[in-house]
Amino acid sequence: MSMTTRRRLIASLLAGGAVVAAAPLFAGHASAAEAGAPPHRDAADNEALNACLDRESRMVATYRKAIVGLTENDLIAMTLILDHHIAYAHALKGYLAVEAITPSSAPLASPTGSLTSIARQLATLEDQTATIHTNTIGTIKGLDAATLLASIVTVEARHAAALELIAGASPIAAVGN
């Protein structure tokens, strides 16, 4: 064995030994940090999360009805919101995995006509959906699901305000004051 190879072997052994020796120390710190922290997941949350999934699935069905007959920018805008709700349903389904129910595909309303005429109805549905998710955040224990729902509510609040404006509300009224 050459001198260089022997030195490399000794150096790698030293490094390997240090890692092995240090690992329990780091592991001890990690477990101490996790102690008392909220759980990332909790099986008891599944029922409430399935209710959120069901709601999102029904929002998808509602927007599928709403976009019929719309054109140009109105169609693009409502298809965008439809895509958002599809993404929410997928995200919740993915989170629940094998615990996910088969959600309802019944629309929550039958909005038809021009966007101006249906926007307020859609805004109300967005508000109600955001409220359902917010109330769920207040009851579930798992931090990951709460974080996911929070990222959904943040955008659904935007949906609601934007639709209120399209329906003819003033800027201050659209904020919900």
Add this chain to the structure above:
Amino acid sequence: MLRSSGALAATSAVLAACSSTKPSIARIGESPTTVKLEDLAVTDIVLLRTAMSMETMAAAMLSDTAVTAIASKDSASVIAAFSTDHTSHLEDLRVLISARNGEVYTETNAKLMQAYGQTALDLIASGKLPADVLALTLAVETLIAATYQYFVSLTAEPALRADMVRLGGRSSRRAAVAAQLINGGTGGFAPANDKDGVALVATLPGAFGSLSAVQVQLGPVNEVGTRATVLMDTPSLNSLIY
């Protein structure tokens, strides 16, 4: 033999280093005294106090003379109402803190005001562009909404997480209104570019709330034809109010 002796030597060295309380390396000259940082925990009260500092900062920025002096007639009343909303949220937060025996915080977030708040106001004052006022409003409301969204992941008490989301939702709504005042109608809902390829303001920039830094271009056009970009980050460990 070489392998086992090497591992043994390494383990011994690490354990010996851990067990010793005195510095094992000789030092020549003066050595600085190491002051151990205070062990601070991110509690629900810390998050609420920080939220108060952010709401105070938002209200202060939106009512600053740099903003009110150049706001258009239409946007001035809306921005004033938004500023009042932030002040009213302070009362909500005050109740939540008092219920947890915490101490309210009435100042702005000094670190974030220094990091980007004052810079944004100075740029608006030097640019004197009315369009900057709505751009700042959109950025501030997006920032506050993102702050509450982020705080959900740090909050221990589930009921308080819901309160955080309710407050964040109000800022989200204001952000949507500000975006529509900049780029109105359903044409402004989806992300798009203008004919020159420059990104337009979108009311619904993404399906999920973003936690990345809020970017806003403010101030005068510089000598190379661009404008300053201000990055606004949500509070982090060094800007929480402990």
